[in-house]
Amino acid sequence: MLSSLLNLVVKELRELLRDPKILIGVVVMPLILFPLLGSGMRVSQESVRESLQTASIGLLDYDSKNESHRLRTFITENSNITVVEIKAENIDEALNTIEDTNISSILVIPKGFSDNLTSGKNSELYTYSIIKGISLVETQKSGVVDYIINVFEYQAIIQSIQSAYPNRDPKEVLNPIKVSQLSVIKGVPLNVSPESLIGPIISQSTMLPLVIMMMLIFSMQIAATSMAIEKEEKTLETLFSLPVKRLSILAGKLIGSITVAIASAVSYTIGFGYYMSSVFADMPLGDLPLDLQSIGLTPSLLGYVLLLIVIFVTIVSALALAISLAVFTDSVRSSQSLLGFLMIPIIIPSIILMFADIDILPMILQVLMYLIPYTHTILAIKEVFMGNCLIVIRSIAYIAVFTAFILYVAARIFSTERVLTARMSLESLRLRRKKIK
Amino acid sequence: MLHSNYAIEVNDLVKDFGQIRAVNHLTFKVKDREIFGLIGPNGAGKTTSLRIVSTLINPTFGSVKVFSYDVVEDASQVRRIISYLPEEAGAYRNLSGREYLTFMAKFYTDSRKETNTMVNTASEISGLKDRLKDRVKTYSKGMVRRLLLARALMTKPKLTILDEPTSGLDVVHAHAIRRLILEYVDKGEVTVLLSSHNMLEVEFLCDRVAIIDQGSILVEGIPSELKDHFEVSNLEEVFMEAVKNAK
Numbered sequence: 001m002l003s004s005l006l007n008l009v010v011k012e013l014r015e016l017l018r019d020p021k022i023l024i025g026v027v028v029m030p031l032i033l034f035p036l037l038g039s040g041m042r043v044s045q046e047s048v049r050e051s052l053q054t055a056s057i058g059l060l061d062y063d064s065k066n067e068s069h070r071l072r073t074f075i076t077e078n079s080n081i082t083v084v085e086i087k088a089e090n091i092d093e094a095l096n097t098i099e100d101t102n103i104s105s106i107l108v109i110p111k112g113f114s115d116n117l118t119s120g121k122n123s124e125l126y127t128y129s130i131i132k133g134i135s136l137v138e139t140q141k142s143g144v145v146d147y148i149i150n151v152f153e154y155q156a157i158i159q160s161i162q163s164a165y166p167n168r169d170p171k172e173v174l175n176p177i178k179v180s181q182l183s184v185i186k187g188v189p190l191n192v193s194p195e196s197l198i199g200p201i202i203s204q205s206t207m208l209p210l211v212i213m214m215m216l217i218f219s220m221q222i223a224a225t226s227m228a229i230e231k232e233e234k235t236l237e238t239l240f241s242l243p244v245k246r247l248s249i250l251a252g253k254l255i256g257s258i259t260v261a262i263a264s265a266v267s268y269t270i271g272f273g274y275y276m277s278s279v280f281a282d283m284p285l286g287d288l289p290l291d292l293q294s295i296g297l298t299p300s301l302l303g304y305v306l307l308l309i310v311i312f313v314t315i316v317s318a319l320a321l322a323i324s325l326a327v328f329t330d331s332v333r334s335s336q337s338l339l340g341f342l343m344i345p346i347i348i349p350s351i352i353l354m355f356a357d358i359d360i361l362p363m364i365l366q367v368l369m370y371l372i373p374y375t376h377t378i379l380a381i382k383e384v385f386m387g388n389c390l391i392v393i394r395s396i397a398y399i400a401v402f403t404a405f406i407l408y409v410a411a412r413i414f415s416t417e418r419v420l421t422a423r424m425s426l427e428s429l430r431l432r433r434k435k436i437k
Numbered sequence: 438m439l440h441s442n443y444a445i446e447v448n449d450l451v452k453d454f455g456q457i458r459a460v461n462h463l464t465f466k467v468k469d470r471e472i473f474g475l476i477g478p479n480g481a482g483k484t485t486s487l488r489i490v491s492t493l494i495n496p497t498f499g500s501v502k503v504f505s506y507d508v509v510e511d512a513s514q515v516r517r518i519i520s521y522l523p524e525e526a527g528a529y530r531n532l533s534g535r536e537y538l539t540f541m542a543k544f545y546t547d548s549r550k551e552t553n554t555m556v557n558t559a560s561e562i563s564g565l566k567d568r569l570k571d572r573v574k575t576y577s578k579g580m581v582r583r584l585l586l587a588r589a590l591m592t593k594p595k596l597t598i599l600d601e602p603t604s605g606l607d608v609v610h611a612h613a614i615r616r617l618i619l620e621y622v623d624k625g626e627v628t629v630l631l632s633s634h635n636m637l638e639v640e641f642l643c644d645r646v647a648i649i650d651q652g653s654i655l656v657e658g659i660p661s662e663l664k665d666h667f668e669v670s671n672l673e674e675v676f677m678e679a680v681k682n683a684k
Binding site: 003004007010011014015018019232233234235237238240241242243244417420421 | 488491493519525530532
């Protein structure tokens, strides 16, 4: 029994890992694609930043007094922006003047700007961003000038406060109430603002469900294809006529597919982790960048063990489902089209739980979500990081019961002749529905 | 277990798939070391009968015994003494021919020596020799069929069940496969049950034949006697006469 099982597992692994579509597409590609994607994003972010920092702006100064001159000097002294003075009666004429230049924005200082500013009245400025295409740089053009004007405005405010209250700290006058934002994690107050948690929360609530979803989808496709090929090529028929137990054949297929699924999970986690760290590397996180350990959001040893169990039972149930479905088809094409139905209960909870907590959903949706076993996978993974082991164990129990049921069904199907005689496809389902009508 | 002179005993076999009756009260016996052919058109019930004898599917009614073992009650014993080659079967494309044969041999023995003997026998039968190192996906259709036939024979089964052994092959490859079967049966102690809709092939290979149509046997016997009986020159004409008489 054991030697037959080992024989079947080795065959399964050879077949799967020698298939370039599986080896490259599922195991190697994530290790290449995600880091490339991440590096690409990073390079493009840096290029955007660089191009914005060295931008040229046109200046239409209709005021031409002290404050407008001071603004121009402030921009050139405090940034790498090149200011090109334009002489034009109106914006249309100004645009004609700069037609063949690399000027990306025009700052218009209307008449009366300096007088209004010095007399404490509201002064107006206009910035025109010249959109030449659809890209990140184009949408951020106005931000460069706005930022520098905001700094200029802030200085103007500080000066006004200083002249009004010469004996007081202008920053205290400007911000009479100081709010310190702290967080409470696992019942412990920490000197960490909720904003600082954006990075870790994004990686946990978005990345993990996404990785689990992709891993499940790909491994189910592998398992279903592997079974469908056995039926299409009639190798399953040959196997069933050999002196080997049918349950060993099912177990061999499951173990082979699970091994490839785990290799794919590792590959996805490494690749996607690199992608996320590349993309979020330069993103401001409020205070200082945080690592999960410093705020107690890393799982304990028990947590890691539970995490592995959650992923394992989920993969087993998904693969058993995919294989059970594929035995009813007679070709790879039919198995893939029917597999689409199984993707729904995996994709829906993954996407919903990426953006929302289950508790804030309407009651009916909560009940439906709780019925789907893969909801519990994502909930369990989130709770592992929060240290709520009891909830994780409850989720594992639910998925395990579901897995046991699916394995029982798969074993029953395998022990009957339906595994060889059943022919199910979307076309046959449509025909059956027509007949019922 | 009582010893029987017959390799296969099929008694009043019925197989229904829902509303469709694929095999209709079929009864025939195959002697030990004989090549017996089930011949008939597509959909006659040949493959279903072979699948039942191979323990893949169960009868709805009736019984099938292989060397006195019941195919339902003693399925695992039956599987140890038979080998089955399905119609238009393939092999694992990403394994080499040798790996495929080794994989199959390991279900029959745990001994490495015996495994190697089986694989070497298969190498000889198939004539693939050095090509066994290559992956199956590089083989032609004829090579795959030779590999599969060698796989079916390498374990020296007491009964070999071949479903349309030359289906889809050109004349040259089909001839090679037929010669392989004949040579192997001449050498060993093997019984062959085969199905075909190619009457000439069956005439060339079989000691005895049963002509089957719509799940029932129309006529059974030695090809030369059947031709004499219907006063025709080949089995194709025997079949046409048998169908006409049945109506």
